[in-house]
């Protein structure tokens with residue numbers, strides 16, 4: 001009963017927004033801001049924080065209406081903001097006022113967010129990170145180096161995980177902050193990736209200061225806060241499309257249809273298998289949305305992240321095999337000036353190269369299989385050499 | 398029961414149905430019981446079957462109720478899943494999967510009203526002797542002829558492999574007659590019906606060769622209607638087979654996870670080795686995908702919310718592969734014990750092999766999918782992704 005009325009509420013709110021702010025007329029900023037104000041940015045958030053307090057499964061109702069009216073994908077305008085920062089802020093900000101102050105400009109894509117987790121010495125083993133934060137009055141002083149930071153060069157804010165107590169075991173001595181990327185002592189340098197583009201960066205932190213009011217969660221409780229970010233990251237990456245045949249698989253089907261001269265029965269079966277897997281993946285997402293609640297996503301999000309990453313790679317491998325020798329050509333390795341997501345908008349060959357990162361970013365496929373095995377199936381963990389040891393005594397390299 | 402229902406939202410009644418059937422199976426289709434019946438002449442326990450139909454009333458959930466409304470395919474899929482999880486011996490495929498849906502679709506009439514209730518009640522069983530290819534009715538492969546005799550019909554011909562036919566009380570047979578292909582009902586014990594039990598890999602699912610020599614038959618669906626009736630039965634059969642595959646695969650995953658937690662080698666549970674853990678993670682993904690596609694197909698046919706052709710092929714292509722893969726991995730992860738006759742893994746493995754071949758292989762279903770979504774794909778040029786060709790690559 002209430003699910004029906006909730007859906008109707010979301011639908012009505014979305015229709016009102018697109019009627020009053022015609023997506024084809026107004027700026028993206030105005031439209032997305034209006035969505036936030038109407039509670040459509042994250043429908044499962046509380047009212048006043050960009051939500052309506054209804055099941056997260058209803059988000060697609062709002063998104064579809066905005067999309068059909070010609071609106072942009074809010075997520076792609078500020079992916080880390082929408083997918084990861086927002087749920088973390090909502091759960092862990094010190095005050096509702098502070099949360100709102102971050103969320104409104106985030107939702108309108110006025111302020112882009114990035115994620116300062118990975119370091120040269122800490123990737124899969126994120127909890128082993130070394131960047132330090134030391135208290136100084138009502139502020140923290142941060143020193144260290146982050147790496148692979150997507151969008152840092154565009155970002156106003158960064159989600160920062162840092163060590164506040166090196167004498168504790170590694171998971172216990174962490175705290176979580178929101179860092180002003182424009183603050184003194186924050187230096188961002190682009191890193192070039194194998195596609196030629198530079199979408200990620202190294203970020204050097206030299207005595208950068210963060211007010212204590214910008215801490216998320218308690219001191220020493222940063223790992224738990226980081227898990228909120230990571231769970232939402234996997235769900236966001238794996239979420240995929242709700243329309244049959246859309247998403248990456250559409251690239252392969254379109255290429256197939258455009259290249260009848262390249263058809264072989266073997267490639268046809270391969271593409272049918274990929275299409276079927278993409279569809280099973282999509283339906284599994286639909287099923288998960290059916291059981292979704294207003295709370296945080298669970299470890300099942302790891303299933304969709306794992307599948308979508310490997311599927312993307314297999315789909316572009318298929319495209320390359322279809323193209324044959326032509327696939328060995330490349331448009332250009334020059335860094336493009338037209339901003340974000342250049343690789344995914346580029347030629348097939350570039351998308352193919354970009355897809356190699358899918359099984360690394362947001363948790364490697366090996367780590368995700370560990371998570372599925374241990375957290376979903378309840379299998380025992382591996383013997384560890386670092387358990388219970390103070391962080392500073394653990395070997396690194 | 399009859400309304401479309403919210404896709405993927407199981408209601409309280411469906412959850413209760415699942416619990417009831419699971420409890421029943423735990424009691425009446427435990428491993429020892431399965432082994433007993435698979436070695437018996439009939440291959441199943443008619444008393445257990447009758448209880449499923451009578452006491453539990455779960456054999457004809459997609460049959461019309463008093464008001465004539467047809468629904469409940471999702472409910473029937475829940476039952477098929479649980480029966481598959483327990484490897485329950487009995488004519489699940491022939492009777493629940495194919496014959497009952499065919500009779501449901503055969504339209505009102507004396508013959509249907511005579512044949513359907515005892516099947517639903519579990520006091521009689523049926524088999525479906527209709528040639529299919531890739532889960533589609535294949536009239537070209539019909540090997541049985543029908544001629545009028547007196548007020549009725551007589552069928553003559555030979556059917557090589559009919560699932561659940563050996564013990565069936567009634568056979569639904571597709572035969573070509575003077576006006577085309579029609580569907581007939583033949584009593585299993587009638588004169589001119591000769592059934593020979595075949596030795597099968599899967600001992601829990603029997604097959605028979607059937608010879609018909611001027612066997613008396615009654616017309617169930619005439620040439621104008623037979624294709625529709627048979628097509629519906631094959632679609633429903635594919636959905637219920639997929640649900641059964643989900644049930645078996647989930648049971649094997651649970652079994653193997655338990656084993657991996659408790660079997661120690663090198664001083665630690667084998668489930669802590671990544672080679673084992675990662676294989677189990679992949680099994681989990683396979684089962685989840687299978688479940689999504691099987692129930693999507695059930696809801697699609699129940700509510701008319703998706704093309705049955707595509708929905709059943711997606712389910713069959715996914716579930717056949719998932720069950721086979723999970724069953725093979727179950728053997729592997731159990732080591733030597735998994736290869737023994739004593740262990741139950743082989744019972745499921747053999748069922749998985751059989752199920753994968755019934756109503757079309759995964760490859761055949763992928764071919765059907767390709768026919769629907771690839772061969773006829775028309776994509777506007779604006780949606781074709783760019784390719785860096787020679788023009789772009791010429792370094793000017």
Ligand SMILES: Cc1cc2nc3c(=O)[nH]c(=O)nc-3n(C[C@H](O)[C@H](O)[C@H](O)COP(=O)(O)OP(=O)(O)OC[C@H]3O[C@@H](n4cnc5c(N)ncnc54)[C@H](O)[C@@H]3O)c2cc1C
Pocket residue numbers: 114115116117118120122123124125147148149150151200357360361362363364365366367370671
């Ligand atoms: C395109 C891209 C964008 C990214 N964006 C961001 C970002 O915005 N912010 C951010 O913080 N990070 C980002 N990352 C970093 C990403 O999260 C890490 O690269 C990832 O977690 C892996 O860490 P690593 O690179 O140090 O590899 P390592 O952890 O050193 O892994 C090397 C190999 O060892 C395997 N391995 C490691 N541990 C285990 C284990 N326990 N069991 C089995 N195998 C194991 C890994 O699977 C991998 O194959 C990005 C990465 C890429 C490629």
